Amino acid sequence: MLFHVRMDVQLPAAMPAGQAAQLKADEKALAQRLQEEGKWRHLWRIAGQYANVSIFDVGGNEELHALLMSLPLFPYMKIDVTPLCRHPSSIRTNDF
Template structure:
């Protein structure tokens, strides 16, 4: 199942800069692990915000939820999820 996931990150005032750097490094490592597995298929930055729009390919809603809660920056995120389905006019075979 494909999902569009919008993630907005809000850093609380006074958040420890070193702790934030560690969280960002851990987030990048987790993202790359999920990308290599084919689960986190695409990611784009949102211009002017600490946010991204991503495409996930997972087996269920619950699976996506479980993945999102493992992200190191999850406690700082506001997340919007939209379920997607294959468009009948696509020419790409991997758009499930």
């Protein structure tokens, strides 16, 4: 199943720089592993914001929920999820 996910990151201003850097490094490592596995299909920065739009390809709601909760930045993100399905007017024969 495909999901459109928007993540807005808000790190506390009081968070020590070293802790923030470690969280971002851990997040990057996991994000890149999930992309290599094909679960995190697209990852785009929203210009001018500490936010991204992503497309996930996972088995279902439960897997997506567990994946998002496993992200190191999860406690510091507002996450909006939109389930996707094929559009009948799409000319693409595959998902992308």
